[in-house]
Amino acid sequence: MQKIDIALISAQYKNIDGYSWTSDGSNKSAIWTMGHIKPQSKMMTAKHGFTWVKTKGIYFFSCYAPPSLTAEEYERMLTALAFEARGKHPVLIAGDFNAWSTTWGSTRTSRRGRVLLESLAPFDLELLNVPGKFTFQTERGCSIVDPAFANSTIVRNATWTVSSTYTYSDHKAITIDILMGVENSDFRPQRAQKRGWKRQSFDPEVFNMSWNACLTLDSAGELKAEGMTAVVSNCLSKACDGTMPRLSGRPHRKAVYWWNSHIAKIRGDCNRVRRKLKRACGTPAVDALLAQHKTCKATLKKAIQANKNRCFKELCDSVNVDPWGKGHKVVMRTVKNPRGPQPTCPALLRVVVSTLFPY
Known part of the structure; x- marks a missing residue:
């Protein structure tokens, strides 16, 4: 059986008592933290259609928009969702939106899909779904109505898959594996910023x-x-x-895009040899250590360049899948003045x- 740390649930059969269970005001979406995972904070006021929990430094939003909602009610729910998600980072938003869009592989874009994308546009969110992978299946056909969005720091370290586990529902179970290792600097706690405004x-x-x-x-x-x-x-x-x-506090220095655990290990080996070389000054071992240090530096330089080339190729390939995604943002940051x-x-x-x- 697959181990689950956090479950984002839509249209649950019933609620569970306890601090590990968080439900929205309509009891149609919930978040269940399991095992040793405990919520750091959670939604204080229940809203209709969504709820959120913060754990492991990530804000998880679980949403459910039933087909019975009118267009006005749907837009009102997304407005409240966007208002609640503002200022929270990193964030993962997922659920059953009953929305179709060609962005996540549907054959058409419905009004709900367009409104959903417009509501989340101000945030730095990327699609986690594999386009074209069905999440809903009945005898009448298949569709994709369960999109998931997250910040780029999560997307780079997450794997989205449709599980084969039977759910007693027309909706398939979706698993999102997020790498939270110590080598992943994207999730290090950020320094507190000044709590003030201009x-x-x-x-x-x-x-x-x-x-x-x-x-x-x-x-x-x-x-x-x-x-x-x-x-x-x-x-x-x-x-x-x-x-x-906001008043500009001291910014947190983020890891460069090409950094990974392999390069960190090579850099650690290079620094280790450099320290030995400094301590060996004036000894017969200095020549051998000097040659070893040059070799380590060359290996580090090659590894960085290879990973830069790989990241650039992935960025170019992503443009073919999502023309308005990360590639478009990188280009616009270059050609536009700071806003x-x-x-x-x-x-x-x-x-x-x-x-x-x-x-």
């Missing part, structure tokens, strides 16, 4: 709109006394994020769109 760009009118929108989205269900402080603090932080840019922070408040964006496009 107050000189404060706009009272925009802040009021962001605050009212946050209260509207967080008003589903009654708040318990112990969760009131956390919810109000979260709304205040989101309203400030929608009004002012300032874009507005993300749903209420403010709604006013901007209605003003620019009144009809």
Whole structure:
């Protein structure tokens, strides 16, 4: 039997009592952390259609959008999902969206698929699905309605597969294996940034709109006394994020794209020989160590260049699969000037769109 650490569940039969089980407000999506995996934090206020849990430094979102939802209800759920996911990194969003799109291999793009992609567009998310791999099968046919999205730091170290395990459902079980080894520097805890904003760009009118929108989205269900402080603090932080840019703290230095465990081992061997060479100065062993150090440096240089070539080839191949994916982002970062922070408040964006496009 395959060992599962975290289960993202849609349309569950019943809920389980305990801190390891987290369900949405409609009891149609849930997250179950198993074994020694414990939630670091979880959603304080239950929303309809999705819930989230943070564990192992990753935010996991489980979603379910039943076919009975109207177009307005579907868009409202995705707006709340995007609002809740803002500021959370790294993040993995998966579930049964009942949405079709050629992006994940469907023969057509439905309204739901287009709205889903538009809602997640502001985030640095990539598709985990293997395009064309069916996730739903009945006697009438097959389809792909269970897309999964994640940040590039997760996608580089994850494997998405459709399991052959019988689920007593028309939906197939999907497994996502995420490499969390010590050599993977993408998941190292980041240093805390300054908790502040650039107050000189404060706009009272925009802040009021962001605050009212946050209260509207967080008003589903009654708040318990112990969760009131956390919810109000979260709304205040989101309203400030929608009004002012953050103060720039000391940025976390991320690993370069070509770095892997093999290169780390070669670099460690090279440094080990270099230290021996320094200690051997003035001894008969210095010539042999000098030649060994040159060999290690040449091996390290070749390994780095080979992995750079491999990453570039993978980037070029990915353009054929997803023209608007990572390859497009890399090119646009080169040809465009740095841009300032874009507005993300749903209420403010709604006013901007209605003003620019009144009809």
